[in-house]
Amino acid sequence: MTTARTQPDTAKVRIIMFGAHPDDCDLGGGGTAAIFSSMGYQVKFVAVTNGDAGHQTMKGTELAARRFREAQEAGRRLGITYDVLDNHDGQLLPTLEVRLQVIKKIREWKADIVISPRPNDYHPDHRYTGVLVQDAAYMVAVPDLAPETPALKKNPLFLYFQDRFQRPNPFRPDIAVDITNVFDKKIDAMDAHQSQVYEWLPWIGHYSQLVPKSASDRKKWLAESRTNPITPEVRNTLIRWYGREHAELVKHAEAFEICEYGIQPGDDEIRRLFPMLGVKN
Numbered sequence: 458m459t460t461a462r463t464q465p466d467t468a469k470v471r472i473i474m475f476g477a478h479p480d481d482c483d484l485g486g487g488g489t490a491a492i493f494s495s496m497g498y499q500v501k502f503v504a505v506t507n508g509d510a511g512h513q514t515m516k517g518t519e520l521a522a523r524r525f526r527e528a529q530e531a532g533r534r535l536g537i538t539y540d541v542l543d544n545h546d547g548q549l550l551p552t553l554e555v556r557l558q559v560i561k562k563i564r565e566w567k568a569d570i571v572i573s574p575r576p577n578d579y580h581p582d583h584r585y586t587g588v589l590v591q592d593a594a595y596m597v598a599v600p601d602l603a604p605e606t607p608a609l610k611k612n613p614l615f616l617y618f619q620d621r622f623q624r625p626n627p628f629r630p631d632i633a634v635d636i637t638n639v640f641d642k643k644i645d646a647m648d649a650h651q652s653q654v655y656e657w658l659p660w661i662g663h664y665s666q667l668v669p670k671s672a673s674d675r676k677k678w679l680a681e682s683r684t685n686p687i688t689p690e691v692r693n694t695l696i697r698w699y700g701r702e703h704a705e706l707v708k709h710a711e712a713f714e715i716c717e718y719g720i721q722p723g724d725d726e727i728r729r730l731f732p733m734l735g736v737k738n
């Protein structure tokens with residue numbers, strides 16, 4: 458898909474996504490990451506905790522090691538790199554220590570786009586990941602802070618993943634990406650997190666009896682159970698970026714809200730950063 462004419466731009470734009478756990482970024486941005494990757498962009502996922510509390514029978518370093526391997530496999534399937542920070546699952550706090558870890562990751566990646574959860578969510582690790590990334594916004598460009606990693610020349614664009622939470626305010630879809638053609642790839646990445654999608658999440662959610670036994674049935678079930686209806690707000694955003702004709706055919710989408718603490722791009726800048734917007738695929 459990359460042409461010689463677009464090469465210089467794509468080489469410059471770099472994307473980093475933060476989730477609390479190894480599998481969060483896949484769910485919020487796996488499709489968008491797959492598209493960026495197929496266009497030759499550099500994408501990194503970072504799990505801020507190692508996931509060592511996310512299982513009904515395994516725990517500790519054994520579970521963290523399994524989840525690390527699953528994350529590496531998911532990254533391979535998406536064509537991206539997947540980092541896991543060694544903080545305990547279920548115990549994340551927005552401390553200065555973790556904030557500096559986040560700042561370092563954003564700076565080392567020379568990120569143009571940073572995506573994280575909003576700081577309102579049912580899970581404390583998700584909430585604090587949102588706070589930590591917000592706390593890193595602006596500071597990534599301050600040279601005196603953590604000077605061993607050179608500061609960015611300018612603040613990136615910070616975005617939030619879509620969520621369903623209504624308070625204090627509902628998610629606002631500023632950008633929506635048509636992921637219909639890469640939805641299978643997103644499911645393939647989620648399928649790599651076997652300990653989660655087929656074991657832990659069904660157990661904690663009391664639906665283990667629904668998980669099929671065979672690998673192919675499982676993946677089909679995963680795709681069906683992870684198909685969410687596109688909300689009217691997201692559909693309107695798709696219409697805005699892709700036009701009505703295309704937008705009405707979109708089956709799967711990922712939406713993002715612009716955080717106020719990074720650059721505030723106009724439409725032309727958003728199209729430069731997300732060149733798949735409006736492209737018929």
Ligand SMILES: [Zn+2]
Nearest residue numbers: 477478481583
């Ligand atoms: Zn999570």
